[in-house]
Structures are given as structure tokens and as C-alpha cells.
Amino acid sequence: MKKNWMSLLLATFPMMMASPAIAQSSVTKGGDKPLTIERMYASPALAGTSPRGLKLSPDGKRVTYLAGRKDDQHFYDLWQMDVATGKQSLLLDADKLTIGELSDEEKARRERQRIYGQGIMEYFWADDSQAMLIPASGQLYYFSVKTNQVKLLKTGEGFATDARLSPKGNYVSFVREQNLYVLDLKTEKVTALTTDGGGAIKNAMAEFVAQEEMGRMTGYWWSPDESAIAYTRIDESAVELVTRNEIYADGIKLTEQRYPYAGKNNVTIALGVVSLSDSKVAWVDLGKDTDIYLPRVKWLPDSKQLSYQWQSRDQQSLDLRVVNIDDIKRNKDLVQERSEAWVNLNDDLHFLKKQKSFIWASERDGFNHLYLIGLDGKVIRQLTQGDWAVDAVEYIDEKAGEVYFTGRKTKVTERQLYRVAITGGKVEPISSRSGMHSTVFADNQPVYLDYFSSLSQPPQVSLHSESGKRLAWVEQNEVKKGHPLYDYFGLWQVPEFGELTAEDGQALQYRIFKPTNFDANKKYPVVVRVYGGPHAQLVTNSWSHQDYFTQHLLQQGFIVYQLDNRGSAHRGTKFEYVIYKQLGDAEVNDQKVGVDYLRSLPYVDGDNIAIYGHSYGGYMALMSLFKAPDYFKAAISGAPVSDWSLYDTHYTERYLSHPETNAKGYEASSVLPYVKGYQSGLLMYHGMADDNVLFENSTRVYKALQDEGKLFQMIDYPGSKHSMRGEKVRVHLYRSLADFLDRELK
Template identity: 40%
Template sequence: MRTILLASTILLSAGSAVAQESPSNILTPERVFSSPSLNGPVAKGVSLSPDGQLVAFLRSREDNVDVQDLWAAPTGEGEPYKLIDARALVPDAGELSEAEKARRERMRISARGVVDYSWDQQGRYILAPLEGDIFLASRADGKVRRLTETAADEIDAKVSPKGNYVSWVRDQNLVIYDLATGQETPITDDGAGLIAWATAEFIAQEEMDRDTGYWWSPDERYIALTRVDESPVDIVPRFEITGTGATMVEQRYPRAGRPNALVELYVRDQQTGARVKVDLGSNTDIYLARVDWADDGKTLYVQRQSRDQKTLDLLSVDPATGASRVILSQKAQAWVDLNNDFHVLADGRFIWSNEDSGWRHLYLYDRNGRQLRAITRGDYPVKHLDGVNEQTGEVYFTASMRDGKELPIEQQMFRASLNRTVDPVAVTPAGGWWNVSVNGPATAYVGNYSDPKTPPQSALYRIDGTRVRWIEENRLDADHAFAPYVSRLRTPEFGTIQSHGETLVWRMTTPPDFDPSKKYPVVMQVYGGPGTGAGVQKSWQPLTNQLLTEAGYIVFRVDNRGEGDRSQAFETSLYRRLGLPAVEDQALAAKWLKTLPYVDPDHIAVMGWSFGGFLSLLTLTDKDADLAAALAGAAPTEWSLYDTHYTERYMSTPQDNPDGYAATDVLPRLDDLTGRLLILHGMADDNVIFGNATRVIDALQAKSTPFEMMLYPGQRHGVRGEPRQLQQWRTYLDFLDRTIGKRAEPAAD
């Protein structure tokens, strides 16, 4: 269950005070959901060319924030320029295939135009899929070459490491395109129906952060590729309801406790054409988690996760024969989290992270899997390995910490040593939220920074933190799109609450012209689910938060147990009872809010989407929270209806944990609703199936319980496009206005 940002899944009303004609410095939903973006020119997907001379990035068009072009900027002198103009190359975008729609939904890609790109290892080419076809930009002459123009979509396109080939998946088969000859060669030909080659299956895409199903070796001799057989997976019939009708979709959906797809791994020798099967063991009911090549292309590393997710094995594979051996295993009593920290060094040693200390840290291993030393240590988790400079022996990683202790609300990049265990040194400044992308040799990085007063900025830096050039300075000055509204932008307050021996962090934003002698209604924003990053951050906040404060609401968020990158104990507290510790913490926060002199205790609502929708429902049925209203979007309402990898990680199977599944079912709690409810759901949702909503709708109607509902024909797990998002926000603010806001009944004396 990947996070759906609250900013894209909340709502307003044409009848609310905010939506009426208002002073020019008051932010309105109409302005938030129109172009150009009020966030300013934000660079997305920023990367440095392998030769270090060019920075590429995606930028939304000024005339349509939902369409992206590919831009580039020299790392030295010179202005950024548009490398690929999406609308110039494909003026009429047309419809994507159902397979590509589903893939983008899994990857949470809502934009059109250029949504992804990749370099070859020499930096000669940039490959960009565009509206189902493949385009190649040449660094030498700046020309853009169209490689495909077919009725079928080409997906998951890549430039081979040395830049001799381009590869993609078409109609469930892998195709190789020779750039020198222009010749296409199908690598597989029997992909069809329930068989797909070189494609990440539903579970890998949605829950395992693996979006590809094939991997080139660095020398281009081999390609490792998956074969996915979906025939064991249950068919879950669902209606895909649009504005013009309905289609019955017989979706292969692997629900908790039920069979998964069969995933095999093969290696094809590009010199001989031979294909060998990789030995993944006799048990086929496993997860293929990660695949990596050694630098010399002579060893393939495979991460194999057990079905119960308590064991993660690292296999060393001979690509010529497919023979494998387990060189390292990670084990846990609850579950072993997947990560992208595995990094092979040139001499065969490798870096990998684990949580054996109770916190995720980096360790150095020899080529046979023997641990040599800890690279990091302390009471904080390493979030991810960013890069390794093998010449200097420096290791770079991202963490939320200060002085060796966790600091969840900030994020920085740090430097450690490959050769000895030392206290890390911060590379990026403290005080806000950094995301970085380090180049291959770890001599430079692209840094993306924001804080509550600074919209997202991107720049190129030397590895010591010296800024080389801005990519998007995005200065919040008088010319910035957000300038008219900045005077009413409130700086959030941060604090902590103690719960069950754990420290919960919170963020509170008060309305403009806040008067602590008055009482205000509160909107509690929730996600609350595990396996995601922190929600409470010292970063630039969604502009929709300001819509809420302009409407007179205090906006509050607390990261409950299980949410965010924290200690192993903090996360595993929810094991076999997913959602219950979260609602305990949200109820605790609600009770604390009611003690504040400026909070109206009878006018508190909770709102969330996906897991946040589930948690909103739980919190509205919790008597300790005693809330006035909830806005629940795309909520999973009974965990046996959700997918295997996510659900079984936290709940085991319904057969093994029937009491846990029963305790977290929303239906038995509906008699305990403490306030008004708004249910929202996409009517083509293929992730949290619409049946999750209809079972609650049916139960409430059977109980004669009034509630409100907003359904979105044709929309999947997220509501896309400015017009519909505007409608969402209008609906949300209208509901809040009537239940806890200006039009709500005054609190009893």
C-alpha cells in the first residue's frame, strides 16, 4: 500500500465561505487546482549525467500542471533548456493501454507527457517513454529520435549500460532494439494471457517497490528477466464503473491467505542466445524481492523473501548456469523489511542494511556474506544508502537524526566511513527536509530541500555540500506564484506525545489571525499506515493545508506507532493487529487536543485516504476519541480483502490470525460511530477494491444510519486531474463546514 498524498485526495465546496469571492490574499481551491502551480517551478526526477556535465529533470508545463516535459541544464555555465517537449512530439496523447494505466497506478504516476527517463552509463543518451512510445535524445547533437510508433504500448524502457541497445516490454514480451542497425529482436515470444515476461507482477509493483522485471548486466552480455504466471491467482470480479457505463473486470487479485503469482527468474546470454533458469529453491511460494549485478557481470545477486516475510535470503547466482547458493540470511520474529541498500563494491565486498540492533543500520560484508563491520550505529534508523566513493572510502546515507539520536521531523544526508565505524558527519544543513540523488562515483549530488517557509528547491552540489548551481531555486519572492498568499501562510508548531513508552511527533497549524483566547474546530489529518515515510515533517506543506486554515480550522497531524521510519519496536507494535495501536494513538492525541484552551472539544474531525481512510473509520468508532466527524477515502475495511504481501507482513494470514482479522474489521464497530461520516471511493479502484466501501455502505443502510457518500466514476485508488480534485476539495470543505465548522450546530454549554 503505497502512500496517496492527502493533498491529492481531499475536498471543498462552492457554498463555503472560502469559495465565495474573497480578498486576493486568501487562498481558494479554485486557485490551488489550476495552472501554473502555486508551488512554483518544482523539478522532479532530477538526475546527474554519468559524466557529471548535465543535469536532467522533469518540469510541469505552465499551461497544464498535469503534463511534464524533460529539461536539462549544464553543470557549468548556461541556462536550463527543454530537451523533450511532450506536446510537440505527441500533440494528441490519446488513451493509454489498460496495462500501462495499471502500471502507472502502481507507481503513483498521475501526470502525462514525460513521466520517466533514464541514461546509459556513458551519458550519451537519455531515453524517455512518452505516451506509450519510446524516444531517444542524443547528447551529441541534441536531436530526439522516435524509436517506436505502434498501436501497443512499450513499457519499462531502458538504455543498456554501454548504450548499444534499448529494451522494452511490449505485449508481455521483452524486445531488444539495436541502436546501430535499428533492428528489433524479440527476446521472448510466448508472453500472452496469464504469462508475462520481464514484467513486475502486481504485488511487486504495489507493495515491494520493485517496478521492473528485467536487469541488464553491466557488460551487456546478460539479461536477467522474470517469467510471471498468474494462473494460480484468484479471479476477483469487479465492476469498473465510468461516467458512460460499466465493464466487468475479472481481475487477478492475490488476497491475503490466497495464492500468489508464480515468479521465475531466467538469465539470457546475449552472445549465444541461450536462456537458463535461476535456481530459486524448491519452494515456489516465495517473493522475488530484488535483483542486482556485480560490477564485473560475473555474479547475479538475488534477494528471496519467504512467504511469511520472516526470512530474507541473499543468493549468489552464476549467470552462465543459473546455479545459486545462499550467502546471507536476515531473520525476524515479525517481518524483515525490504530496502534498496544493497550495494556491491568493485572488489566483491558489499554493503547491506539490517535491523538486528533494533534500528536499521549499514554493514560491510565480504563476498561470501560474512559481516566485517558496522558502518553506522546509534539510536536512529538509516533510511537509505545514497552512494559510496570507493576511492575515498566514504559512504553517504539519509537519516532523520542529530547527535546520534533520531529526530523524525527533519531529514539530512550524512557521511560515514567504509573502513571504520565512526560517528557520521552531516553533509546537508539541518532545519528542514532533504532528499538527495548521489552520482555513481559519489563525487556530487542533486539536493532537494524544503521547509515550512521554503517551497521545494533543487540544486547541484559537490559531495562536500558546496552548491555548484541551482536547478530550480524556486525563490519565494514577489514574482513567485504563491506570493499573493504568503502573508497568510502559517508556520506549523511541532511537539511530542508519549504513548505506550514511545514518543509520537505531531504538527499543528493554526488559522491566520489566530486568537488563543477563542476556540477553534480541528481537522486531524491521518495516514497512520506502516511501510511509509514520516507524515510529520519540517517541509513545505501541501497547499490544501492552507485551504483548511483559511476556512478557520486548526490542522493537526500525529505520526502514530507503526508510521514513519522509526525503530523496529515502534513499527512492529502493530504486528497481528494492524490499525489498533494506530487508533489508540489517534484517540490519545484527540483527548490531548481537547485539553487545549483554544480547541473546541466538540468540533474535531478526522480525515484520510487509503490506510488513512481505514484509520478515519476506526477513530470515528472509538469512544475514547469521541470525534464529531470523519472523512474516509478509499478505505480498506476488512484486511482479508487486501493483497498478500502488505497484509500478511503485518497480520499473517486469515487462517493463522482469525482473531486479529476480526478485531480490525470495520463492520462490527459501526454501532459505535460518534459523529457524521463521509465515505469516498473511486469506482474503478483496482487496489482497494470498491467492495471495501459497498460492504460498509450496505451495513450502515441496514442499520438505518445516515451518512454521506461521494463516488468517483472511472477513478482508481487516487482521484486524478485538477477538475475532479477541485470537486473533492469543495466537497470536503462543505462537509466540514456543516459538521464542525461555521454552519455546524454550536457546542452545548
Template identity: 75%
Template sequence: MKKTWLTMALASVTLCISSQLYAVNLPALDKHIVGGKEPLTIERMNASPALAGKSPRGLKLSPDGGRVTYLAGRADNQSFYDLWQVDVKTGKTSILVNADKLASGELSNEEKARRERQRIYGQGIMEYQWSADGKFVLIPASGKLYLFSLSSGKVSSLPIGEGFATDAKLSPKGHFVSFIRGQNLFVLNLANKKLTALTKDGGGAIKNGMAEFVAQEEMGRYTGYWWSPDESKIAFTRVDESGVELVTRNEIYADGIKLTQQRYPYAGKTNVEIGLGIVTVKSGKTQWVDLGKNKDIYLPRVKWLPDSQNLSYQWQSRDQQDLQLRVVDVSKPKSSKVLVQERSKAWINLHKNLRFLKKQSDFLWTSERDGFSHIYLYGVDGKLKKQLTQGKWAIDAISHVDEKSGWIYFTGRKDTPVERQLYRVKLSGGNIERLSEKSGMHKAVFAKNKSIYLDYFNSLTQPPQISLHNSSGKRLSWIEQNKVVKGHPLYPYAGLWQVPEFKTLKAEDGQTLYSRLFKPVPFDANKKYPVVVRVYGGPHAQRVTNSWSSQDYFTQYLVQNGFVVFQLDNRGSANRGTKFEFPIYKHLGDVELNDQKVGVDYLRTLPFVDKKNVAIYGHSYGGYMALMGIFKAPDYFKAAISGAPVSDWHLYDTHYTERYLGNPNSNKKGYELSSVMPYVKGYQSGLLMYHGMADDNVLFENSTRVYKALQDEGKLFQMIDYPGSKHSMRGEKVRNHLYKSLADFLNKELK
């Protein structure tokens, strides 16, 4: 049988994690690769059509399971999205809604910021929602709202009045559309087209139904309101930002400077004051939940119980060492009951795995109380009934609960932490069944009213593909196989595409570190090659995985131009349990750098590595790590590329920074040692920094402080600043210039 470039030769690697052995199968490319051997260029990395081929986003199943819908970029513009559908029975693919039918225009500043927090980039249709009966689709576009009718095939504009609508939602039964405008919550009755403002005091520092900055950026909560299942009530947050420091931030563009006022909650400073209200849709009357005397708290999650009479919310202490799942009867909003309380001497990781069951008075909850994230079954009285999963491996997410058949479907790392697989376990407990088969990363999207799911899969050798499965895991059909053959955008370059070699190393405390190494192509074992250590290194992230990522395109470019590329997930990174994460608590940039040095020590043992020419490159937390590397360990790193780095943790936000460093008022020494500033004098040479000059996440000041400190020391370095760019450095032209600059720098410093 003729082998293709996607053929996997399985390399068995035995790994030891916390005294438990795992036999891990990792893919390796066959030597005979079918595909073109055209060198990858930086321009092609960022051009359309996307190298990954048909890689849709916003994947959903219609309520009846009859259609698969998704957003797909156009062949001539991968950043412009239309809404597509696949008929499950016939497999026929067609466009459902052409984005040209909708309004186009400039987004509001609030919506721009919200999308930046969600990491949503592009134009056209960026989000949509099915109605509960599957007859309509709600589509927001440029501040307007549209309903697409499946029966007529027509798009109609909803009468929502003047102004820009954000965070639009169809109510659970499809009778209303809600949205935020002017920092107030509105509801449109779809039957009589009556528009009602449910809050009226929004404006200035008061925001109703909106997620505050840290909720969006750090908690993964992008909304501030929640419909009750019976549509009679809406729970919403009222945020008062008046106590938060008002910062006048310069957003520097090519044609001028925009002065932007932003309430930015710096570490140790005042947060917003948050309230939780419950408004009755019919009367407009609001009741307020008593959250307690302590106002300096977080409200990361809110969720209704199925009866629409009880509302749950998660109360988190400012130090994030106490997380309480509380429930309140809406008829008695002044009295809440604590169902679950989680405590930690470091911090509690938030999750979205709360599931209230409908057929029994129980709920599912995940906890890391035994060191790894696992599923627990509780009664609604707060009594623990059973731990349903256990072991030295972590749950990623509860994907679906089928109460009728008694199955819980979830993704996790039971077989290896470098892959995400789909499993299921009975609600009554018992053996865990693995449903997914392929090595790589699986994400499941289940239909609401039918026992089928979509498997969104990718791996190092397979760009994202989508298949339809029954509840037992059997594949029923391909939705998008995305096979790399002639005609696929990647095919001309496939013959040079490299898959890394995985390796495990030991940290100073004996814990296992995972790494991967990409060799140059063509590779000559008798040559010495310079190395680029690509790093992120921060918490809640993982880079050493068997996954497809556009971030690896530049890695492929580097290996095709004579570089070894190495990645290692240091302690503090995700999906390895609390013992692996917690060593960074109260002192950042120390343990992480020590682990990266372990990686370099390993590289130095390889005969094909040029030990004198090793660079470190990272963005965001990775940019911070790159600065720490070149400042604190110049004997390990000859050069460094630091993108949009945090340089002083006093300049970053409360929720993220205090989670890992505590409050600066009580951990002054930790903040000082975690800043890059005390180590500037250790810098010798070989630094390139870049930053977006309109970055509202890691503020541009983080880089300018380093610039000034280096200049005061008389140290030579390079910097590239991008007018108008935010934290993620979006835009084809920006990315082309950026990566060309990085490649030129590495060639000059290491070759």
C-alpha cells in the first residue's frame, strides 16, 4: 500500500508521571512523504487561503441534529466569514447565510474590546445562535441583529432602535431577543416587536449585564446576564467601576495618537464593585442578591437551576484561595446557601463544568482537591454522593450529559497529557470508556435533542477535520475530512513539513517535563545547527502537544531555514495537576526559567546542536520569559526575542497577577523578584523587543520601561513597535513584517 505524508508510524514512549506509568503513542512522519516540496515563505504563512485548509469555527449542531453549521473564511480572504451548513443525511454542503446580506461597518469600541478578549478576529459573520426549535438563527453583525428563517431562507433585520447592540441572545424558548446597548439590558419581544429596557441607570462607571475587564480577560466570562430556563427572569450583574483607577492610555497609530481612558485594575489596587440582580421580564422589577458584607470579591460564574426558581453563582475571594458555589431562591434573594466550598493554599482554578441534572436532584462539579481535575456528583443539598473519575490525570471539560442513558461525556488526558481524548463514564460510576480513536486533540459538540456529536479533531499531521459520530463513538460520516491531497492549500509544502521528536526530562524537584524538538530539513547529522527555544511558560497554557497550530507555521519556516526549534512546558503550565502548577506561587520567572535551562542542558548533549548559538523567543508571558532568559541566564541564551512582555507585574491586572503572586502589599519581595527590572544589568547583548502600540492588555508601558532601563545602562538592543496593533498582532501586513524581522534578527545573531 502506498504511504502518504499523513501515514503515522507509531513511536512508543514510556513516560513516568507521579509514579504512574503511561504508554504514549506519538505520531512520526514516514520517510517517504507525498506532497510538494515548495519552501514555505512568510508571505504564504499569512496569506489566503489558509494553509490549514477548510478549518471552520463556530461549529454547532441544529437542535434536531439534522444540520451541522459553522463559520468558514473565504478562499480569497480567510478572515471574512460566512455561515455554512452540512445536511447530515445527504452530506451536502452549502452556504446558509452570505455575510454580504448583512450590514457592514465599524464596530463600537466596546465590541472591539470584547472581541479582543474573546480572541475573535475577522469580518462578516463572527457569531450566531440557533433558536430552541431550530427554526431560526440569530446573527449579530456590526451592531445590528438579524433573524434567518430556515423555512423561507430569508434574513430579516430586527427593530432594536438606534445604537450598537452587543452580546445578543435568543431566550431559551425563542420568544425574545436580549442584548446590551448603552450599558443597559434590553429585551425585544419577537411576537409584538415591543422593545423594553430592563435597566436604565447604565452609563459612565455603571455597566448593567456586562462582564467587567478581568471577567473577560482572566475568568473566561464574556457576558453579564443569564436567562432563566422558563424565560420569566434574567439574572444580571451590575458593575460599578468608579473605584477603579482611570488610566489615560496612549494608543499610538500611524496617523496620530488616540487618548483612551480605561479603568484598569492594577494588581493591588481597587477592583469593580459587583452586584447580582434578578429582573422579572414582564414587570421589570429587580431584586438584588445579598452577596455578603465583603464587597472586594469576584463573581466568575452564574447559572440557573432547571426549575427557574433557584439561581447559582460562584463567589470567589480576592486572594482566589476560596471558591464557593452558592444557590439562592429567587423568592428569598437575601439568603444564599453554600453547596460546595473549595480552598487552596495557592489558588483555585476556575472551570465551566457545573451541570445541574434535570431528572434527579443532583449536579456535577469538577474539583482539583486531590491534585487533579476530576468529576464529582453532588446532591442539590450540597452533600457529596460520589467521585466519578480519579487518577493522576486531568479532566479538560464535561462535554455532555445524557441523563436518559446515564452517561457523562468528557474530554481529558487519561492516556497522556499531550493529547486530549473523548471519554464517557456512567452517572452511577464505574469504568471509563474512551470513545475517540486517533492520536491528537479532540473536542466534542453534541446535539441537544439527538444522541450524536461532532468530533473536531486535529494533530501534528492533520489540520482540523470534523466527523459525525453516534453516542458510542462510531463515525457516521465526514463533515469536513480536510485531507491533504492535491488542491489542498498545504499540499505544495507538505513534503517539507516536519513533525517533532518528543522527549521527557526531569525538573529539579523530580517532576517530569515534556518537550518536543523539530529538526532542520534537510537534516545532516554531521552539521551543527543553531537553536530557537520557543517558549510561553505561563500558567493555563500548554505548548508541547500533539496538535495542529498556526503558531507552528513560523517553526516550520525556521526548520526549513537551518534552525533547530525546541519547546518545553515548564512547571506552572497547564494540564499536569496542582503539584506541577503550584511551584510558581508568589515568585514568577524563577522555577519556569530553571526548567527551560534544563531543556538547554539537554540540547547541549546533542551532537548536531551548536551550543554557542541558542536563542529564546516568546510572546506575552513568553516575552516575559525571553527577557528573564537573556537577563538572568546569558550563558544559556545568546539572543532573545521578546514580544509584548509583562516587565513589572505591578502593571498587570488584579485577577491574573494576584492569583499567582498574591497582593503586592503583602508580597512586596515576590513582586520585586518577579519583575525583569532588577536583572537588566545582567544583559549583555542580542535582544529584540516588539510591542503593539495600542495594546490594552499588556500595556505598552511594560516595554517602554525596559527600553529606558536598557538605555540608562548604555546597553544596545533592538526594538520594533507597531502603530495601532493590539496584543495579538493581527493583520497580514503586520505579521509579514514582524516575522520577516524576527527571521532576519535570528539569522544575524545565530549564524
């Protein structure tokens, strides 16, 4: 599920901010062709050319990216742009590689990475900018940019996963059959650095919760000088072995999986450092407590010291520790983060090369901010502060003494690029356009790619200088004649933004989309689209393919409304921690506040309001309909968690604590006790091969409703995973949802 949620009780009617941030209007350029469900996910992509895998070559001379084909938006080739001339060209046609079936392990990794497609899906630049490593279908290819030749590397029998080039480009490392290997590019010799992997033992691999919940997709890390590799060794023996049914149209696949249910055993993890010269391993002393997490590992620039983040099982303690590999049993604590709820993880640990200090992100003052800390563990200074959150450090220019980062200082609904001096001082805005900015910097200079979008602009990619000045377009993606979106863009609607006030005085952000050809004298049914979970945010000024269905609903005469309840992201810990130890209570109450506001509007049909969400949003839809049937006439629940004892340790215990210490919280957070409150108007759907939110979550609700004699509708998709991928699946799904809403609300 990988994200989060929010809310609190509201006893009084909420106040609305006087002026919206963006006025409701349609986009003026483009035709007035209605957007059909069949067109939403057909090729070419409606949003136009939207590159992924953006990178700047280490020498800064090329921009490279993956682009889908016009006749198949999910099949990717590798493209380039010459920075000096702006000329773009195909760098490598995926047809030159052998694209075959993926292993089960790689399929699972891609699902957890939310990667979908074929062709070239990832690539890695060599440090000299003359070559690339390209993994494809378990094979590894070495591509010479200089000669334009592709070479299949001889890695041996079996499927190679998690492959990458070493820091100086002399080796290729990969995992095969649960062991770590390196290939010397000069001699072409393959060496197994570990040999005991197999069964419950996995070397250099991230365990399930690390991939799904911690954002750690790897289990090994090269030292900068290529002398050693740090890696994890996990033992899954104690984790419950379950047989999971994946139901396909032509049969049932029984999959054995060690799944760490909430309250049950996790893997036992060890951290070792293996020398490339003799394959000897030294083990880090992680302490007597073995029931812990290891969410992050990172080398210091000198290749002599290794840092790791140690997290307690209850996730209320996070320690940054450092060991010297010459005295690997001695640990030194640099940072200790503590919380009475939970400590959020991030990727912002950056060791400086020219001074004995590092940049660290922390929510210790209630918002995520940046700190400069010495290698003695003492805070030198806080670099950013205020009632707003830093998203991530994007680049550190040590020569100029500046840190570039993205954050929400301007508006919580937008992400901008900023800069602050390492010596402290005023935060300087770099980007300026209203919307969402994601950046990719060059390795050794503050030149960056800006991946930008807004509600009225599909993703654009441009090259910028350190001052924010645009140097060139990589993909302007202007919606004009010939663009896939142009014929529909004249009917495109942008929403109004506003705020409501929660019971505790905190601001709840919302946005409301009014129907095409809106008439203030009419009353319209409303679809409340919700996620509501932690680490997520729906109310933003950004482009999203999920809004295609919103636009379709607007053209069918619906209002679409979204509110980020408490517990969701980017508003600080006070806003998030409300949900600790009970889920689905405060969040539902905040959504009720939104409905109270909707019913105050003269153009809203207050008796015809539905709620729709997927994953945590599916959970929210069930809880809202069951607990507040007088607020919602109907609900669509997609792939919902219904009983948190069925979900994994790291996610569930972060918010609900351990089942043994919070049994009442688990019971109150389950959907099942509220089934009796259901009256009518429910549609549920679920992928029958979902390995994230298991299909059992929905079947338990089906059985409970059937036992109560309650009528409802369900649509289950054979072979579909959690993300409901595939054009045919999505067309059928959205046609079904539109038909349901039309019958229930009109």
C-alpha cells in the first residue's frame, strides 16, 4: 500500500477560506470532443510524450530518457538529447535486445516499484559517460555510446536481478539465485561473493517490507573506491510461510510466500562487508535486539566508514550509526530520532566530501527540515525551518556551498525547487511556475532537468541552469493541434481549491471540479474521490492520469470532490499523528466535514453523494459508507484492506502499534465490525492475484455482507495485481464504475 492517512472529529460546521487558489474554468485551447473511457488509456498516450527514466550523463553533455512508442505507449526505447545543440534522437532501439519473460522475483520487484511496461525499463551510465549497463529480462547488456554497439554480458546461467555498474565502472554487480555476484568488465570473470543463499537465506536482497514499505529495493551497496560491498543477509525462517492463491482465468496458481503479518515474525537481518580482493566478510554488530529493521545503508566518501539506520520494531526509534570497517564491531551513534507515534523514513542523508559533516532531514520540530550535523553527532545548524515541509534534497554544490531541495514553502499543494546556503541564511526559490516540480541534477554541476506538470499542463521536461533559467526543452509537450489531448482539451476542467477547518483548528485542503457546462441553477450529484492514507496527497496542482476518469465524470454531469483528511502527507507530524492507534475514525470524520460543506452549496444534490477510492481509498470508502450511511448514498471500494491483521508488519504496526498492545485499536480499525451499519449502494472490485492487499481482504467483506443478508455488487479481475494494469482491464473497470454511479446517483 505504501502510503498514509488522516483525520479528526469535527463538532462544529467548518469554515471555508474566502478565496480559492485556482478558479474553476475549462482549458480554452483545444477541441470539444467528449473523453470516452475507451480513449483514456489507449495509445498514443493521452498526455502526449512523457519521458521516464530521465538522466543527465555524468559529463553533462547528454540528456537520456525512456519514451514509449506511439503505437504502444508501454513499450520503451532509449532516447537522447544533445545538450549543446538540443537535437534529439533515438539512442537505442529496444528491439536490439532480447525482451522475454520476467522471473517471478523480478515481476514482484516491478510491482512493488510500480513499474509497468516492456522494452528498456532501466539503464545505468558509466562514470566516463562512454557506456551504459542495460538490464533486460534477466540478461545484462553493455552498450557503448561511442561505437553504438550492444554486447550481451556473460553472467552465467540464471536470471540476473538488481544489476548495476560499480562506482568507477570496472565491475557489474548483480543478484542471482539469492547470492551476490560481480563481473569484471576487463577480464569478463564472474565471481560469487556469497554462496550460502537459497531457501530462507537471501543475500544482497531487500526483504518484502523493505521493498513494499521502506522504499528500499536493494540489499547491497558499493564502496566509492570499489574495494568492498556492504550487503544484507536475511533469514526468513521465522516468517510465516503461507500459500497464496493467485486466481487466473485459466486456472489457479498456488504461490508459497513468507508473509510477515502484523504482530507476527519478521526476517532476521545481518549486515556484512565483503572485500572484493579475497571475498572475506566482516559482520557489523547490530546489537542484541534482533527484532529490528535496517531501512538504509550508505558509505561515507572515504570508503573506510559505513553508515546504517537502525529502526526499532515499534518504529518510535531511528538511530543513524557509523562503523569503521577496520574496527567493524564498534558502533557510533550520530543521530537518534524519537517519537511517541512513529518516525518517518526519508532518503536525505548526504555526507559532505570537503568537511566532516552531513546533511540530515528530520521532523523533530514538527515539520521535515534540513540540518547540518558534524561527524561527532552535534548539530551545527538548522538549514530550513517553518510551518512547511521539505520534500527532498536534490543536489549539494559543495564548491558554492549551497543545498538545492524541493519542498512546499510556497504552497502545500505545490512542490517547488529552492536553494539554501550550507552556512545558513534565507531560503531562495529557484523554480517559479505554479505546479509540481521534480528535478534530476547532473552529478558534478548544478544543472538540472525539471519534470513539471500542473492541472492544465501535462508533464513537460526542460533543462535549467542553477539560477532556474530554462536552457532548452527536452519535451515541451505543448497541447496544440496534433497532440493526442488536443481534441479533448477544450472541455478540460480545472478545479477550485479551498480550505475547511477541522475540530482541532487544523486546515483541511480540498479541491472541487464542477461539471462541463456548469449551471449554478441546477443541482448535481457528487463523487468524492478519496485516498486518505498516510504519505499520500491528492489535493495538488499537478497532472495525473487518475484525473482522466474525473474529467469523464464531469462530462457526464457529476461534481468531483477531493479532500485530504488528517493523516495525509506534507502538513507536519501534528497533522499525521492524529491517526495513531486507530485508523478509519478521524479520517472518516474529516470526509464528513467535506460532505457538510458540499451540502451547503446550492448547486449540490446533497442526497446523491458517493465516495470512491482504491487501496487505502478502498478502505476509506467502506468505512465511510458503513459508519456514515447518512452522508454517502453509495460507495466504490477498490482493493481495500478490510482487517489490518491481514496486512504487513512495517506498515500496519507503524500506525496501529503491535496487536498485543493495541487489540482494541485493531478491532476498531477493521471494516468488519461496521458491516451491520451498511444499508445499500456498494460496489467492490479486487485483482484476484493481488500480492499487496491480499484478495482475502475483500472475500472477508463479501462473506460478512452475505451473512447479514446485505445486497451489494462485486467485480473481481482474474490475474490482476494491486495496480489493475492493462488497457482492457482498465476499460472494463471504468466502464463498470461509470455505469454504477449513473444508476446509483441519477
